[in-house]
Amino acid sequence: MTEAVKTESGAETGPARIEQPWMRRSGAFQGAAAALLLALGAWQGLAALSTTSAQNRLRAVMTMPAFLDGRATGAVNHVLAHLLPADGMLRAAGGLLRWGVFDSGGPQLRVGCDDWLYLTEELRPWPEAEANMAARAAAIGRIAGRLAQRDIALVVAVVPDKARRHAEHLCGAPRSAQAVARYDAFLTALRPQPVTVVPLLAPLQRQDPAFWRTDTHWNQPGAAAAAEAIAAAVGGVTPALPLTRGEQFATTSADTETNGPGDLLRLMSLDQMPDWMSSWARPKPDRQMVESTAAVGGEAAGGGGGLLDETPAPEIVLLGSSYSLNANFHGRLQQALESTVVNYGQAGGAFSGAAAAYFGSEAFRDTPPKLIIWEMPERAVVQPLSDMDRKLFSLFE
Numbered sequence: 233m234t235e236a237v238k239t240e241s242g243a244e245t246g247p248a249r250i251e252q253p254w255m256r257r258s259g260a261f262q263g264a265a266a267a268l269l270l271a272l273g274a275w276q277g278l279a280a281l282s283t284t285s286a287q288n289r290l291r292a293v294m295t296m297p298a299f300l301d302g303r304a305t306g307a308v309n310h311v312l313a314h315l316l317p318a319d320g321m322l323r324a325a326g327g328l329l330r331w332g333v334f335d336s337g338g339p340q341l342r343v344g345c346d347d348w349l350y351l352t353e354e355l356r357p358w359p360e361a362e363a364n365m366a367a368r369a370a371a372i373g374r375i376a377g378r379l380a381q382r383d384i385a386l387v388v389a390v391v392p393d394k395a396r397r398h399a400e401h402l403c404g405a406p407r408s409a410q411a412v413a414r415y416d417a418f419l420t421a422l423r424p425q426p427v428t429v430v431p432l433l434a435p436l437q438r439q440d441p442a443f444w445r446t447d448t449h450w451n452q453p454g455a456a457a458a459a460e461a462i463a464a465a466v467g468g469v470t471p472a473l474p475l476t477r478g479e480q481f482a483t484t485s486a487d488t489e490t491n492g493p494g495d496l497l498r499l500m501s502l503d504q505m506p507d508w509m510s511s512w513a514r515p516k517p518d519r520q521m522v523e524s525t526a527a528v529g530g531e532a533a534g535g536g537g538g539l540l541d542e543t544p545a546p547e548i549v550l551l552g553s554s555y556s557l558n559a560n561f562h563g564r565l566q567q568a569l570e571s572t573v574v575n576y577g578q579a580g581g582a583f584s585g586a587a588a589a590y591f592g593s594e595a596f597r598d599t600p601p602k603l604i605i606w607e608m609p610e611r612a613v614v615q616p617l618s619d620m621d622r623k624l625f626s627l628f629e
Contacts, residue, residue: 340499345403347515348445349496354393354611357410361614365418368583368613368621373425374628380426384600385469389462389607390418391555392433394443396610410614418613428469435461444518446494452523455559462605463568475547475602480528481567483560485521492518493558525563545599551586552577552607565605582612588624
């Protein structure tokens with residue numbers, strides 16, 4: 233509603249707006265909503281900054297040089313991006329929307345059929361893949377030659393992609409020609425090198441399934457099959473370097489069934505969804521009876537005696553990626569080899585993480601083993617060379 237307004241001289245200035253009650257209520261509501269959002273944001277930010285993880289990250293950059301060069305700002309941004317109390321809920325909502333509406337796992341995953349999930353990095357092409365593969369194969373040859381000079385045998389175990397072993401569940405998920413050819417190409421590149429290679433595709437094909445549906449790693453039967461194949465290959469490598477311990481190991485399973493590891497569900501931000509929602513809110517989790525392996529006689533695998541006992545140098549060392557840390561592969565390998573194996577596997581270690589750390593360590597320098605088993609994922613051998621790769625190469629130049 234409007235009406236004309238007159239000035240002191242009597243001239244009309246035009247209509248004036250008369251504020252309606254609903255307008256006042258709307259303005260008050262918008263102001264309250266804005267204040268609430270600001271308060272929620274402030275609470276989330278302060279709660280994130282007060283966590284132990286945030287304090288540990290920020291403590292190192294609370295200096296004037298760090299503030300001036302941007303490191304302090306970067307640390308605060310990281311905390312606010314990853315440690316908000318509502319972060320998990322918001323990520324889960326996004327994952328639920330992607331899965332439920334678009335049948336998608338996000339940029340890092342591809343969804344196959346029957347709730348099978350695959351890492352995108354297994355399927356995509358990589359730049360300069362052939363050169364990267366050749367550099368790594370040549371490095372393996374140099375390392376094997378140097379180890380042989382010290383009477384140390386090297387066995388390389390190549391873990392095929394989950395998308396290779398279980399291509400039947402891709403169901404249209406795109407897989408590059410480079411990814412299809414990669415496994416055989418790497419084995420061909422290793423053929424002229426002075427190293428024993430164990431291709432693990434064939435033994436894994438005898439297990440069905442050999443990998444988890446919702447995790448990128450092999451499952452327990454797959455890990456056991458890989459361990460047996462490696463042990464068989466070791467038997468033909470070490471006659472001149474006999475393994476002397478002859479230890480016995482036994483594997484037992486848990487009494488109750490639990491969900492499998494599900495790292496791909498975590499990438500989808502759906503790992504915290506309750507199981508009763510699995511039929512529609514997320515892929516159904518894998519189930520497992522968790523296995524564990526121990527030395528016969530009650531000692532944990534690799535256990536020693538008292539503090540004053542003389543501990544012999546390890547005969548066998550395992551280098552590798554997260555495959556070496558999952559599905560009781562380490563325990564099954566000890567059982568198959570009848571010998572303690574010292575595990576230097578690294579989660580996220582890819583091709584060179586564990587190898588660079590071990591070959592540069594005092595443990596390798598002072599107490600070298602007789603045999604090194606180097607497990608490496610197929611998908612890692614073509615990816616761009618990393619600083620860790622270059623560090624490893626420099627140790628054997």
